[in-house]
Amino acid sequence: xxxxxxxxxxxxxxxxxxxxxxxxxxxxxxxxxxxxxxxxxxxxxxxxxxxxxxxxxxxxxxxxxxxxxxxxxxxxxxxxxxxxxxxxxxxxxxxxxxxxxxxxxxxxxxxxxxxxxxxxxxxxxxxxxxxxxxxxxxxxxxxxxxxxxxxxxxxxxxxxxxxxxxxxxxx
Numbered sequence: 001x002x003x004x005x006x007x008x009x010x011x012x013x014x015x016x017x018x019x020x021x022x023x024x025x026x027x028x029x030x031x032x033x034x035x036x037x038x039x040x041x042x043x044x045x046x047x048x049x050x051x052x053x054x055x056x057x058x059x060x061x062x063x064x065x066x067x068x069x070x071x072x073x074x075x076x077x078x079x080x081x082x083x084x085x086x087x088x089x090x091x092x093x094x095x096x097x098x099x100x101x102x103x104x105x106x107x108x109x110x111x112x113x114x115x116x117x118x119x120x121x122x123x124x125x126x127x128x129x130x131x132x133x134x135x136x137x138x139x140x141x142x143x144x145x146x147x148x149x150x151x152x153x154x155x156x157x158x159x160x161x162x163x164x165x166x167x168x169x170x171x
């Protein structure tokens with residue numbers, strides 16, 4: 001911190017203003033992005049983590065719900081977002097490992113095929129579009145005519161249900 005009258009003082013929580021938020025961003029972005037990059041190991045995922053963290057702090061601060069210095073919340077949210085990204089990646093990798101490796105076999109065979117059949121058709125289709133087509137959340141939202149948040153939520157529920165179908169109730 002540069003001085004006692006600094007806008008981002010660690011001792012007190014200043015009132016929200018665009019200038020204060022921009023100062024927080026300018027002062028902390030490199031550190032937040034570096035932390036996220038080291039945790040995630042990917043530039044794109046680090047950008048997503050930083051965006052999630054800044055958006056969270058912005059909303060809390062703007063709405064007057066900030067109960068701690070914004071820097072503290074920012075780094076905590078960034079760390080949790082990075083962990084969520086890693087968990088999501090791990091779940092996707094486990095699902096993709098369950099896919100058949102033989103290129104001559106049908107795309108989905110065996111237990112996975114049966115588990116997908118037990119899902120709602122819309123959920124199975126969404127999972128297949130993401131897995132087979134490699135579509136991003138934004139692309140899936142455009143295809144389905146829904147918001148990105150809705151697609152993320154539907155995919156989360158579909159993956160959870162597929163995991164239950166494949167492996168039982170364990171997480």
